[in-house]
Amino acid sequence: MGNVMRGMSAWNKPDGIDSSSLGKEEDMVVVLADYPPPDVSEPIFRIGEKLGIVAQQGYWWKVRSLQTGKENYIPGIHVGKVYHGWLFEGVTRQKAEELLLLPGNRVGSFLVRESSTEQGAYVLSIKHSVIRHYRICRLDNSWYYISPGLTFQCLEDMINHYSEFADGLCCVLTSPSQSNRTAPPTAVPSVVMRRHVDGKKKDRPQVTSMGGQNDNMLSYGVRSSIAAYLSFSECEEAQSMRQESRQKKSKSFYVLPEN
Incomplete structure (x- = not known):
């Protein structure tokens, strides 16, 4: 940036910087609008x-969140x-205020941005009771100033000074x-303790009452499976009773009266 940051080009990455490396301030970007909308x-x-x-990668940039670490x-x-x-x-001015x-x-949070009205000029935007904007002027010798009586060789010197004195x-x-937006808390899967159910030892009222006392104890699918099992067991029991009845009838005999 000329004298902006002592030898750093205005908006180009300095030579020798690996674009895939992280941790350098030159590799940082800020999200200007929620994405996706x-x-x-x-x-x-x-x-x-x-x-x-x-x-x-052209139109798309691969990025890593400095808050969550996700890419x-x-x-x-x-x-x-x-x-x-x-x-x-x-x-822009509007985006800086947002x-x-x-x-x-x-109060006192700030950023320096390009001027939207003058090419090559900069503006200091500060949060106070309202957002205030200060035009940063540049002398012929490339020194910067906001107040004519106080000049700085580069923007970094200016920011360091105004960080100590108004x-x-x-x-x-x-x-x-900055933004204090944090990543949403990771949902911890709920652990549901389920009792072992033996359909042969429990009748229908006992099993169905377990789900009635606490719906989280048995899931809908488990309760449906138990109900189907009980229905199947009842059908088998009824069929077995009918077979036993037929066998008894086939083995029965009548005693004729003597007369």
Whole structure:
């Protein structure tokens, strides 16, 4: 960025940086809008979430969430690159306000963005009672300033100074824009203790009452299977009784009276 960050090109990755490596600030992006949109499906990434770049594959970028560690793909137009945690690429005034108003940003949270009205210029956006924007001017010698009486060789020096002294700003800079959105808690599968049921030793009222006392004790499928088993057992028992009755009839005899 010229003098922006002492030798770093404006929005290009410095030479010698591996695009697949993580942990470097140059490899960080911020989500600019929920993706996928909530009206399509449950978003995978939320606005303001910080991601590490794994690979850029044309339109799709493979990224890793810095909060959950999970990898996925997201269109490049849904993210903006972030340098040093606070220098945002491709963020408009409106989007900067949306990011700073996210939960987790306190008074003094800030970001530096490109000016939407002047090419090559920058704006410092700060969260206060309202979001305030300060135009960062540049001298002919490439030094930067917000107040003409206080100039800085690079943006990093400016941010370091205003992190200690307000010097005309609405407040001291506290922390770069962030979001406290956390990953939804992983659902722990519920463990249901099921009693061993012996259909030969339990009659229908005993078995069916077990499900009535606690529906979680026996699932619907188990209760259906037990009911089918009992019905089958009753059919077998009835058939057996009919066979025994026939056998008794076949073995019976009549005694004729003497007369």
